[in-house]
Amino acid sequence: LSDEEIDDLIAFFDWVANVDNQGWPPRPILVTGSSIPGTSLSIAQQDISGPGKTADQMPPGARPVSGNEDPIALGEALFRTATPACNACHSIAPGVNLAGPTLAGLAARAQQTIDSPDYQGKANSVEAFIRESIVSPSAYLHPGEMYSAGGVSFMPTSYGESLTEEQLDQLVQYLASFK
Numbered sequence: 001l002s003d004e005e006i007d008d009l010i011a012f013f014d015w016v017a018n019v020d021n022q023g024w025p026p027r028p029i030l031v032t033g034s035s036i037p038g039t040s041l042s043i044a045q046q047d048i049s050g051p052g053k054t055a056d057q058m059p060p061g062a063r064p065v066s067g068n069e070d071p072i073a074l075g076e077a078l079f080r081t082a083t084p085a086c087n088a089c090h091s092i093a094p095g096v097n098l099a100g101p102t103l104a105g106l107a108a109r110a111q112q113t114i115d116s117p118d119y120q121g122k123a124n125s126v127e128a129f130i131r132e133s134i135v136s137p138s139a140y141l142h143p144g145e146m147y148s149a150g151g152v153s154f155m156p157t158s159y160g161e162s163l164t165e166e167q168l169d170q171l172v173q174y175l176a177s178f179k
C-alpha cells in the first residue's frame with residue numbers, strides 16, 4: 001500500500017470506530033435483538049393465550065408452553081432461542097439486512113432461487129430450500145461478498161447437529177410462512 005492509501009485506511013477505520021453499531025460485531029454473538037426491526041416480537045404480538053394465563057401473569061418476553069401449539073409458533077420461538085439465535089443475524093422485516101439477509105418474503109425468494117440457473121443445491125421445493133439453508137448454509141450463496149467469503153457462508157454450520165428433526169421442521173414451517 002502507498003502512504004496515501006494507508007492514510008486513507010486509517011481515516012476509514014477512525015470513521016468506522018465511531019459508527020453507532022448497536023453492539024455489532026458479535027464476538028461473542030450477543031442475542032438481544034430488541035432494537036433491530038423484525039428481530040424480536042413485542043409482547044403484544046406474542047401468543048399469550050396459554051391455559052389460564054393472561055398477559056399480566058407472564059414475565060416480559062415469556063410465552064406459555066402448551067401441548068397444542070402449532071409448528072409455526074414453535075418455529076417462531078426457536079428463531080429466537082436456538083444457539084446461536086437466528087435473530088442475532090436475521091431480521092424478518094423487509095430491507096433490514098444484518099450479518100445475514102432479511103428473511104422477509106423468503107418463500108417467494110426461495111422459489112426464485114431454486115428456479116434460477118445459478119442454483120447448484122439439491123432442493124426442489126421452498127421447504128427443502130429453507131431446510132438446506134439451515135443445515136448446509138453454503139449450498140447456496142447470495143452473489144457478491146456481503147454474506148460469504150471464499151465460497152463459505154457466514155452462517156454457522158452447527159444447526160444440523162444441534163437441532164432435532166422436529167425443531168428443523170418447525171423452523172422451516174415458520175420461515176416458509178413468509179410469503
Ligand code: HEC
Nearest residue numbers: 082084085086089099100133140141142147148153154155
Ligand atoms: C452468524 C450469523 C447467522 C446466524 C446466527 C444464522 N444465520 Fe442464516 N444466514 C446467515 C448468512 C450470512 C446467510 C446468507 C449466506 C449467503 O447466501 O451467502 C444466511 C442465510 C440463511 C437463509 C437463506 C436466505 C436466503 O435468502 O436464501 C435462511 C433460510 C437462514 N439463513 C435461516 C437461518 C436460521 C433458521 C437460523 C437459526 C437456526 C440462522 N439462519 C442463523 C447468517 C446467519
